[in-house]
Amino acid sequence: MTIIVYLLKKISILILVLIITLLVTIFLLGSTIDKIMVDNIRMQVTNSLSNSISENQRLGQLQDPQERQSIINKQISIQIKSLGLDEPWYSPKKIINSLLQIITLNLGNSRFFTTHDGSSSVNELIIEKVPNTILLFTSSSITVVAIGIVIGSYLAKMEGKFSDQLIAGLASASQSVPPWWFSMIMIVLFSFLLQIFPARSTPLISPDTPGYFIDLLYHMTLPFITMVIIGFASSVYYVKYIVLRIIDEDYIKTLGIIGLPSRKILLKHALKNAGPQLTTMLGLGLTATLGGSILIEEIFDWPGMGNLFYNAVIQNDSPLIIGLVYFFTLLYLLTRLLLDLTLSLLDPRISTGDE
Numbered sequence: 474m475t476i477i478v479y480l481l482k483k484i485s486i487l488i489l490v491l492i493i494t495l496l497v498t499i500f501l502l503g504s505t506i507d508k509i510m511v512d513n514i515r516m517q518v519t520n521s522l523s524n525s526i527s528e529n530q531r532l533g534q535l536q537d538p539q540e541r542q543s544i545i546n547k548q549i550s551i552q553i554k555s556l557g558l559d560e561p562w563y564s565p566k567k568i569i570n571s572l573l574q575i576i577t578l579n580l581g582n583s584r585f586f587t588t589h590d591g592s593s594s595v596n597e598l599i600i601e602k603v604p605n606t607i608l609l610f611t612s613s614s615i616t617v618v619a620i621g622i623v624i625g626s627y628l629a630k631m632e633g634k635f636s637d638q639l640i641a642g643l644a645s646a647s648q649s650v651p652p653w654w655f656s657m658i659m660i661v662l663f664s665f666l667l668q669i670f671p672a673r674s675t676p677l678i679s680p681d682t683p684g685y686f687i688d689l690l691y692h693m694t695l696p697f698i699t700m701v702i703i704g705f706a707s708s709v710y711y712v713k714y715i716v717l718r719i720i721d722e723d724y725i726k727t728l729g730i731i732g733l734p735s736r737k738i739l740l741k742h743a744l745k746n747a748g749p750q751l752t753t754m755l756g757l758g759l760t761a762t763l764g765g766s767i768l769i770e771e772i773f774d775w776p777g778m779g780n781l782f783y784n785a786v787i788q789n790d791s792p793l794i795i796g797l798v799y800f801f802t803l804l805y806l807l808t809r810l811l812l813d814l815t816l817s818l819l820d821p822r823i824s825t826g827d828e
Contacts, residue, residue: 476817483813487806492572494802498795499571508791511553512581518548575799580792586781589680595796598781603800606766606777609693613700617708618754620701625712629720644706652703656772659699670695674773696773711754715747749816756812760805 574580582593588601628640647655664672674692678685766779774780778797785793 479817480814483810487810491802491806495572495575495799496568498575498798499568511549514552515549516581518545518552575795578796578799580796583785583793584790585788586785586790586793595792598793599778599796599800602776602778602781603804605689605775606770606779608689609696609700609770609775609777610766613697613704616697616701617704618751620705621708621712621754622751624705625709626716628709628713629716640709644709647702648706650703653768653772655703656696656699656769659695659702660773663695674775676776693775696769696775699773700769708754712747712751715750719746752812752815756808756815760808 578596578599580595583595583598584593586598587593588597590597592598624640660672663670671692674696676685676688676692678688766777767783768779769775770777770779771783778801781793782797782801784790785797
């Protein structure tokens with residue numbers, strides 16, 4: 474199996490997963506999606522007729538408001554029938570149109586939320602929040618993996634010694650603490666007692682203000698540190714046991730016998746051969762932290778998709794909920810696809826199916 478065939482197979486599976494997820498969303502929120510689509514049609518028809526000179530002239534001659542509304546309702550009815558919205562929820566035509574509406578994020582406007590520019594478009598709300606979520610969770614995941622490689626490699630050489638046991642105790646303690654509780658402790662400690670970082674991670678200045686990105690990074694510091702402390706334990710011990718397993722291989726022992734320094738063996742050979750496993754750890758860690766973004770972002774009030782999703786659920790903002798479910802799923806699947814691609818490049822045996 475070539476790498477192209479392997480990737481096409483992976484992409485086909487991910488597309489199938491995405492379609493199944495959207496179908497489940499349609500079945501659970503069918504009536505809500507119908508209402509969103511009808512509202513979009515009503516808005517489009519009204520705007521179209523208002524912007525049309527000929528229609529404006531014709532409607533302006535109609536003094537009776539009921540007659541004027543009748544023309545608008547007729548146009549709406551035609552489009553509703555063309556999209557199959559007058560058919561049962563299990564109608565293939567209706568399901569396909571609903572899928573297309575979600576995939577293209579044609580979900581109209583949010584009921585309660587707006588962007589910094591005042592737009593209530595679901596598309597623009599998601600686009601505004603995506604960079605913040607990616608910034609926080611990608612940077613923290615990469616940092617966790619980097620710390621895991623450094624400390625995990627060190628512990629592999631110091632196994633059983635005091636430093637190994639000390640770091641093991643600290644790592645185990647951090648892993649056993651509930652993330653939500655630890656996050657609140659960090660806020661109390663650094664925001665209220667030490668007053669180093671703000672309790673709310675949402676910047677107070679507008680994104681178009683000079684210096685906004687620096688202010689955003691400052692507000693991101695506390696949730697970033699918290700996520701790194703929460704996640705480093707599993708990273709450290711995953712790397713440690715990967716390195717220990719590779720060091721135990723015959724070819725690594727042979728390198729030691731012929732006189733290569735242990736440091737060079739570790740850095741040049743052991744960690745290099747651990748590349749696929751470490752990449753897997755990074756990918757899985759990133760997808761796991763994205764899954765927990767709702768909790769972290771809400772506690773710290775970080776202006777990302779997780780915080781927006783939480784508030785959309787509280788306010789029962791259906792268009793925004795549907796759009797965010799779709800986008801979270803898409804982001805997760807793209808991350809997994811990137812992970813599979815990276816692994817196939819690091820270890821061609823994965824794509825060829827060889828042992």
